[in-house]
Amino acid sequence: MDIVERFLNYTRINTTAVPDAGRLPSSDGQTVLANLLAQELRDLGLSVEMRAHSIVVGTLQSNIKDASRKVPTIAWVAHMDTSSEYNTDTHAQVVAYNGGDIVLNKERDIVMRLEEFPELQNYQGDRIIVTDGTSLLGADNKSAIAEIMHAMQVLRDNPQIEHGTVKVVFVPDEEIGLLGAKALDVPSLEADFAYTLDCCAVGEIVYENWNAGEFHITFRGQTAHPMSAKGKLRNAILYAQQFIAMLPAGERPEYTENREGYYWVKGIQGSVAEAKIVVDIRDFIKAGYEARHQFLQKLAASFNQLYGEQTVSVDYRPMYRNAAESLQGNRYPVELALEAMKAIGVEPNAIPMRGGYDGAVLSEKGLPCPNLFCGAHNFHSIYEFLPVRSLQKASEMVVEILQRAASRSEEHR
Template sequence: MIEKQHITDRFIKYVTIDTESDPNNPAFPSTEKQWDLANVLVEELKQIGMKEVDLDDNCYIMATLPSNLDYEVPTIGFVAHIDTSPDFTGKNVKPQIVENYQGNNIILNVEENIVLSPDYFDDLLQYKGQTIITTDGTTLLGADDKAGVTEIVTAMEYLILHPEIKHGKIRICFTPDEEVGKGAHLFDVAKFGAEWAYTMDGSQIGELEYENFNAAGAKVTITGKIVHPGYAKGKMINSMLIANEFISALPTNEVPQRTEGYEGFFHLHDINGNVEKTVLEYIIRDHDLDLFEKRKSLIEKIALDFNTKYNQDLIEVTIKDQYFNMKEKITPVMHIVDIAEEVMNDLGITPLIKAIRGGTDGSQLSYKGLPCPNIFAGGHNFHGRYEYVPVESMVKATEVIVGIAEKVSVKFA
């Protein structure tokens, strides 16, 4: 039986170590402080009895739980990331523990009147009677993905302490920089040596995902011409006004706040400009590869049309693919999803099989030859002050890891 207090203590230890990554630094890891948690994890993995514990020069941690079987089964893996999102500060995290939650408002911060309310975040009502860990309203929590890290370490410890649970060889890896899109870039799949793996990086209890967005980033640079405004007629080209035209030329309903499920979008996430130059930064997302390609083509066509309209090359577009839908790589090996689904059913967890409206390390790893579906880690409202995680969800996620290890030993006997 996984102890709630044990998993709570471990999680709080991890989230109080600042590991925020930096999207503007090309180094690995992108922030030196990620080493702080990495070094803690290395020592902890050794203490609980893991073998082949290795921290490489790029802040990837790998370790092995040897098989306790007298026959061969596939080597499987579990992966989580140690960094937290740069979208909101992860410095000086002060977790708050709400025991026996009763569906009421949770006061995160009295001084700043910050409230976590089920009136707005109705998922809270799923967790009545449970223990919920929240922020103090001034930072994110870091359940994304320190809940996943906690669950993997705790599951490995549990298997070591309970040798009566039979399992094959298990590899684990903790990656840096997932939140800035680089978590799988230097992941050594051959060194990892697993036939398949699972990222513990989903949200609410029961999530099991093997589809995600195809993703690209688009940089739209608009060059204007500045002259004295009093004498500007026929001469000035205001790049900000052209940028406004460009934004309006994209489908107005195909934005994050108006889409769900399998619907894709264009998301303008940054704009910086003056009369002479304006830069628009977009992310482009779609589950369907053909629609994804059409979205990229549309941005390029709008730029071309504007250049034709103004009879000069005012707009330059640069588009870079970021990751692709892992469904293509998972479908041929669907038994790895089926195993996780069976374990959840065994544990009384209702599997929520749906497409990720985002990406994980698993999407990139799947294209590097390591099929890698995503399993819930338990947290909600990632990347902001309203992030929370029910302790019971972390316990269940840990039990899923243990159950998958045991299930593989039976299915491949």
């Protein structure tokens, strides 16, 4: 099957993640896609496990005939869900791009303008997969699924390409808390290391990301009728407002970049009696992350000292850690990926990821996992697009990594 056709087939299945659904996977479409992928893997010659929560694990056995050669088992991981910014069905289209703006939807006058997206000029002469302007494309992360599946097809059709044992893993609900990766039984994979393909333009590679946590902070007040409120009414809304105002003003997402950490107030609701806020903290440096954690705890304690015990309660939820902690002890997966990119004519571009990915969870669980490019742009947007050559290059990279790992079989130990 052509890789473009494969990708388009996956986009036709609506796998939008549903926040707070209370189940895993959060949407039925992810199970539909999981069943399709399981059958396609079987058709490609892999043995397949359909695990709980619609997690798919495929195994392609090593074709190395010399049993004395120690070749690493590599896992390739992608997520099946798409972000919840848009829950509409995807109507992808392939356009031949010769420069200028791209009209996504003539009837609705939705245009991807070169002025706003200057990176388009890098893809003149290529075909580009886009939406009709009413949904996400879902290249995050269905491009990775297509790239991994196509690589398995290449290995099946070219048995002369040597490779070790390959694990193919598809998980649900990355977009709403890396839930599939957290549910995955990592030791059972028996893999030496893994890769995700969940960053953007050709050449991008991530081997450091945020330390991340989430605080659910509750403020309790006391209601009273306004005519007799003096000395009695305690307004939880104002407590929450005061708490937010005491956070460092310059350390918000909209004011930071690169490796600068932040506090992000991303949710608020309540009344005079009770108000709740959700605050995320992010930092690349472990010490910086702990300092932010302690700052919020101390700020809550100071409110309780000022306004009375139980005024503020804090529910801290760790989310993921910096994958660099794992990869610093095992640089081989990163070095292998860098070599493979150069071998296929791609210039590597190492970036610190201001976000999380499934590999951060896997790395924390003991499976080192860098994050490689899938080739797409503008994740979580109706202007998401995927150049066809980038799609092909990412799949070529998967094959090259496997082939190189086999040829350097002793060096990963």
